[in-house]
Amino acid sequence: xxxxxxxxxxxxxxxxxxxxxxxxxxxxxxxxxxxxxxxxxxxxxxxxxxxxxxxxxxxxxxxxxxxxxxxxxxxxxxxxxxxxxxxxxxxxxxxxxxxxxxxxxxxxxxxxxxxxxxxxxxxxxxxxxxxxxxxxxxxxxxxxxxxxxxxxxxxxxxxxxxxxxxxxxxxxxxxxxxxxxxxxxxxxxxxxxxxxxxxxxxxxxxxxxxxxxxxxxxxxxxxxxxxxxxxxxxxxxxxxxxxxxxxxxxxxxxxxxxxxxxxxxxxxxxxxxxxxxxxxxxxxxxxxxxxxxxxxxxxxxxxxxxxxxxxxxxxxxxxxxxxxxxxxxxxxxxxxxxxxxxxxxxxxxxxxxxxxxxxxxxxxxxxxxxxxxxxxxxxxxxxxxxxxxxxxxxxxxxxxxxxxxxxxxxxxxxxxxxxxxxxxxxxxxx
Numbered sequence: 001x002x003x004x005x006x007x008x009x010x011x012x013x014x015x016x017x018x019x020x021x022x023x024x025x026x027x028x029x030x031x032x033x034x035x036x037x038x039x040x041x042x043x044x045x046x047x048x049x050x051x052x053x054x055x056x057x058x059x060x061x062x063x064x065x066x067x068x069x070x071x072x073x074x075x076x077x078x079x080x081x082x083x084x085x086x087x088x089x090x091x092x093x094x095x096x097x098x099x100x101x102x103x104x105x106x107x108x109x110x111x112x113x114x115x116x117x118x119x120x121x122x123x124x125x126x127x128x129x130x131x132x133x134x135x136x137x138x139x140x141x142x143x144x145x146x147x148x149x150x151x152x153x154x155x156x157x158x159x160x161x162x163x164x165x166x167x168x169x170x171x172x173x174x175x176x177x178x179x180x181x182x183x184x185x186x187x188x189x190x191x192x193x194x195x196x197x198x199x200x201x202x203x204x205x206x207x208x209x210x211x212x213x214x215x216x217x218x219x220x221x222x223x224x225x226x227x228x229x230x231x232x233x234x235x236x237x238x239x240x241x242x243x244x245x246x247x248x249x250x251x252x253x254x255x256x257x258x259x260x261x262x263x264x265x266x267x268x269x270x271x272x273x274x275x276x277x278x279x280x281x282x283x284x285x286x287x288x289x290x291x292x293x294x295x296x297x298x299x300x301x302x303x304x305x306x307x308x309x310x311x312x313x314x315x316x317x318x319x320x321x322x323x324x325x326x327x328x329x330x331x332x333x334x335x336x337x338x339x340x341x342x343x344x345x346x347x348x349x350x351x352x353x354x355x356x357x358x359x360x361x362x363x364x365x366x367x368x369x370x371x372x373x374x375x376x377x378x379x380x381x382x383x384x385x386x387x388x389x390x391x392x393x394x395x396x397x398x399x400x401x402x403x404x405x406x407x408x409x410x411x412x413x414x415x416x417x418x419x420x421x422x423x424x425x426x427x428x429x430x
């Protein structure tokens with residue numbers, strides 16, 4: 001991949017460390033145990049070792065807003081914590097709070113997009129290889145990676161989408177071997193998602209597709225139809241390679257929906273979700289402002305199941321299997337507003353508006369393409385997470401929190417670094 005010219009060519013040790021982190025977060029995410037944490041630890045180490053430097057630097061207003069959003073989400077998860085977990089109830093809030101110094105530190109020392117690109121390639125290939133080995137080598141019925149199947153499949157899909165977006169945007173800077181390797185990696189990441197049999201990932205892709213196609217048509221119209229054909233080829237290839245598994249999974253889903261509609265059977269994956277959503281909507285509507293709290297939610301669920309109003313299978317889970325409904329029933333509209341802010345703010349931070357992209361007219365085309373690639377990837381992460389959250393409480397899982405926070409932190413770091421490398425950038429802001 002052709003490097004972007006400019007001041008970033010000379011790197012401090014912090015930038016070199018951040019480059020390793022930019023590779024590690026996507027590159028090790030799914031084929032190593034807690035692989036998404038290695039890059040995060042590097043950023044935290046860099047923040048601690050540079051504690052005399054980055055707190056004195058001026059930060060962009062959007063960086064402060066994102067930090068405030070992280071803090072608010074940490075407080076939200078304190079409110080939704082299960083007291084039975086004792087010290088474990090602080091695990092999720094701690095991740096949001098520890099990410100704040102990492103954000104400020106990374107914003108000062110820009111990460112390299114090239115490292116992130118190769119991290120996506122490594123991550124997709126690693127996820128795909130592990131999935132193939134688990135299903136066809138070990139004979140397991142679905143790929144689970146190093147986490148649960150849903151998280152694994154959805155994050156593999158996210159890696160593949162981010163890589164596809166990056167390639168579509170900077171393809172002129174890639175050599176033919178790099179393009180071929182990236183294409184194989186995209187197929188591997190998509191295959192890992194398919195082999196996980198995570199149906200929520202398919203739904204997320206439907207949610208994200210309109211965003212991606214609109215932006216691609218706007219900024220890369222010549223590449224638009226090639227991208228559409230490429231998506232069709234990949235979808236066809238996945239269908240052929242995994243025809244039996246996909247057909248079985250689709251039949252299961254439609255059958256479970258019909259059974260729930262006819263007999264309110266909640267003893268299936270889909271039926272349990274539908275029953276849980278029904279309870280969350282009914283209960284949440286009774287306390288819409290602040291919700292029931294975690295304890296109230298669990299007690300009310302037990303009470304209503306005992307009364308025969310809802311089916312017993314929903315008692316097995318602490319979460320509603322829908323991010324929005326889970327937050328709504330436990331913390332009401334106040335908590336829901338925070339969650340939506342957590343989705344919408346990054347979309348606004350990275351959205352490639354005409355004004356933002358106009359600043360790169362007349363400069364190095366490679367720089368403009370790289371900036372666009374980073375912005376599009378930054379938009380993809382929250383948009384796909386919205387899709388993932390339709391059938392899973394994604395932020396209840398370590399992998400869900402860590403990848404969202406640290407992929408966005410690194411992408412923001414890249415964007416700020418690229419902005420500083422633009423000739424005549426001065427005090428301009430993203």
